[in-house]
Each structure stands twice: as structure tokens, then as C-alpha cells.
Amino acid sequence: MELQCLKRKKPSYPFTQGAVMGSASGSCSPRGGVFGLSPQAPRHSCKRRKDKLTRVEHTLTPYFDGHLWRKYGQKVIKDAPYPRLYFRCSYREDRHCLASKLVQQVTHDDPPLYEVTYKHEHTCNAAPVPAPDIEADALPTDTSDDAALVLRFGSSGDGGGRNDHGGAAMLLQEQQQYYRPVMHPSPLVMINKFDDSNISQLHACFFPSSHVVPPVVSSCPPFPIIESSPTPPTTSWSPSFPIIESSPTVVPSTYHEGDMFSTLDWDSFIYDLDDHAHFSSENGQFPGNAFSWETSDGNPLAHLRKGIKAEGLF
DNA sequence: AAAATTTGACCTTG
């Protein structure tokens, strides 16, 4: 941004709570759904109370706590290496919800640790969006220019069974704004297609493995969902990359902790992305023309062919 | 066009 507001009206204080322009739609469900990647328990959770209405957590996933937030400010804090970000509930006006939170990065680890200070409980009755149990979701009915495909290799969350198509897009949105994914093999990948003029591109978001906490039980549709999707309308995105090989392996619809990888045979699941995917990564291109995923014990998970690089998003 | 974010100004607190 080049131009700054040089002059502004003197606001009438005390503040009139709000006038934040445009709130989230009045729809009952939080739009899309913020990904709560591990809402069960923030890693390194360390709670302390400042007062009844405040609690502090330390987490790796400060933006995905199951609620929808609207950023309203950012401030450089004296002697702090990172700015403090101010958020309030997106339903502040709609539902007079006073919940707010402060997010401040506290370490520059990889991934970094954040301190999140919550103030007030949510009174918006917006159900917290469960963990990213975005199942493989090709959004076949999405007629917008954007479409997202989430390939869900593992499972996570509370098994709420949501199938919120907005969620995938939301995820990317959140991702783009907040995440600096590290390039670890991870059981979750999201491929998003968008139109950049006439050029279609695919973006993939790779989640730090540490962000994907093996869940309890979660349901997953058989993979690949692309194949089971009804014929997409021509106006929407159909995967432009053909599945040139796909294992007919029966994939269980329910995974249990500990077996979610071993039950899948991703080695035979190959996409041909040759002419369609342009990924970039701060780490550079993956060696060779293939990108494969492995579980921590070396078993193949997924195999994406041909010059795919992971999109680190920044 | 509408929604969301950015960012300096302005306010409160100590």
C-alpha cells in the first residue's frame, strides 16, 4: 500500500463497539470454517489466568482454534521481536460476541510458537469448527473461479463429519494469510486451483507435520474422491490432471489412530500433473520429477509425479 | 461490490 490515510476523523470515544465494516455473513454456520488443526489441545499448552475473562495459551496453531476471527489491529510491542495481532470474534456485531484474542509469536522456532491470549468467552453460539476433518473434497459443485481440492491423507479432529465445502477454500485463505508452512512430509495436502487471468494453476499447501495431530477416530471417504465425484459442471473445476494410476484398493472409511497410514497404499496413487501444476518452494524443486510422501517409518504415502514443487505460500 | 486486512491516528492506562 502506498497511500496512507493522512488525516482521519477524530473518533468519538468511548468506542462504540464496532462499526467494523462488513461482518461475517449472518449465516448460521461460520463461513467455511476455520481450520482447527489441533483444537483438542494446543501443543505446549500452558494456561494461566490473568483474570476470569482471560486465558493464555501457547500454541503452534494460533489461528485455527475453531472460531472465526476478524483482525482489527496490529501493534509493535516494545522489546518484543514480533508484533502483536489483535482479533475479535467475527460475530461481534451480529451476535454481540465480545470474544477477542491477541496473537503474538514468541519464538522463531520452526514452526514457531505463539502466545494467544483470549478474552471473554464466545457468546455468539457459533459452534467451534472442528478440526480439519475436511475430507477429500473436490468441491464439484463450486461454480466460483476458485475451487479447492483437499486431499486428506490422515485424519484429525473430532470426527464431526462436516462436509463444509467452504472450508477448503477457507483453509487456503487462512493459510495464505497466516501460515508459513515448513516443508515436512505431512499427511495433509491441499491443492487449490485458481484462475490467474487465463492461466490455471494449482497450489498445494503442505502442512507442517507437527500441525497434524493423529486424531482419535475420524471418518474419511474412500479415496480418491475425485473419482467418486459426479461429473462436474463445466463451469467449475474438474481436476485437470488425470489420475493416471489409481489403486482400487479398498480404503476403509474409518481410520483409527495408529493405522491410518498403514491401511493406505498411496504408492499406487499417482497424479499426472505435468502441464498443470506450478509449485514453488523456498526449498527449491523437489529432486527429480517426483514428489513422494512417506510416513515417518518410511512407507510410501503418496506419489506425485513430474516436477512438482511444494508451494510454501510465501 | 462486498468483505477483509492494513496501518497510522487516537485513546486509555499506568
Next chain:
DNA sequence: CAAGGTCAAATTTT
């Protein structure tokens, strides 16, 4: 007065 918190116009994104 300094530091932190919030506002809201401008800007960006969808």
C-alpha cells in the same frame, strides 16, 4: 509520557 489497545480510512482481496 510511554506503551499498549482500538478505530476506521485506505487498500487489498475475493
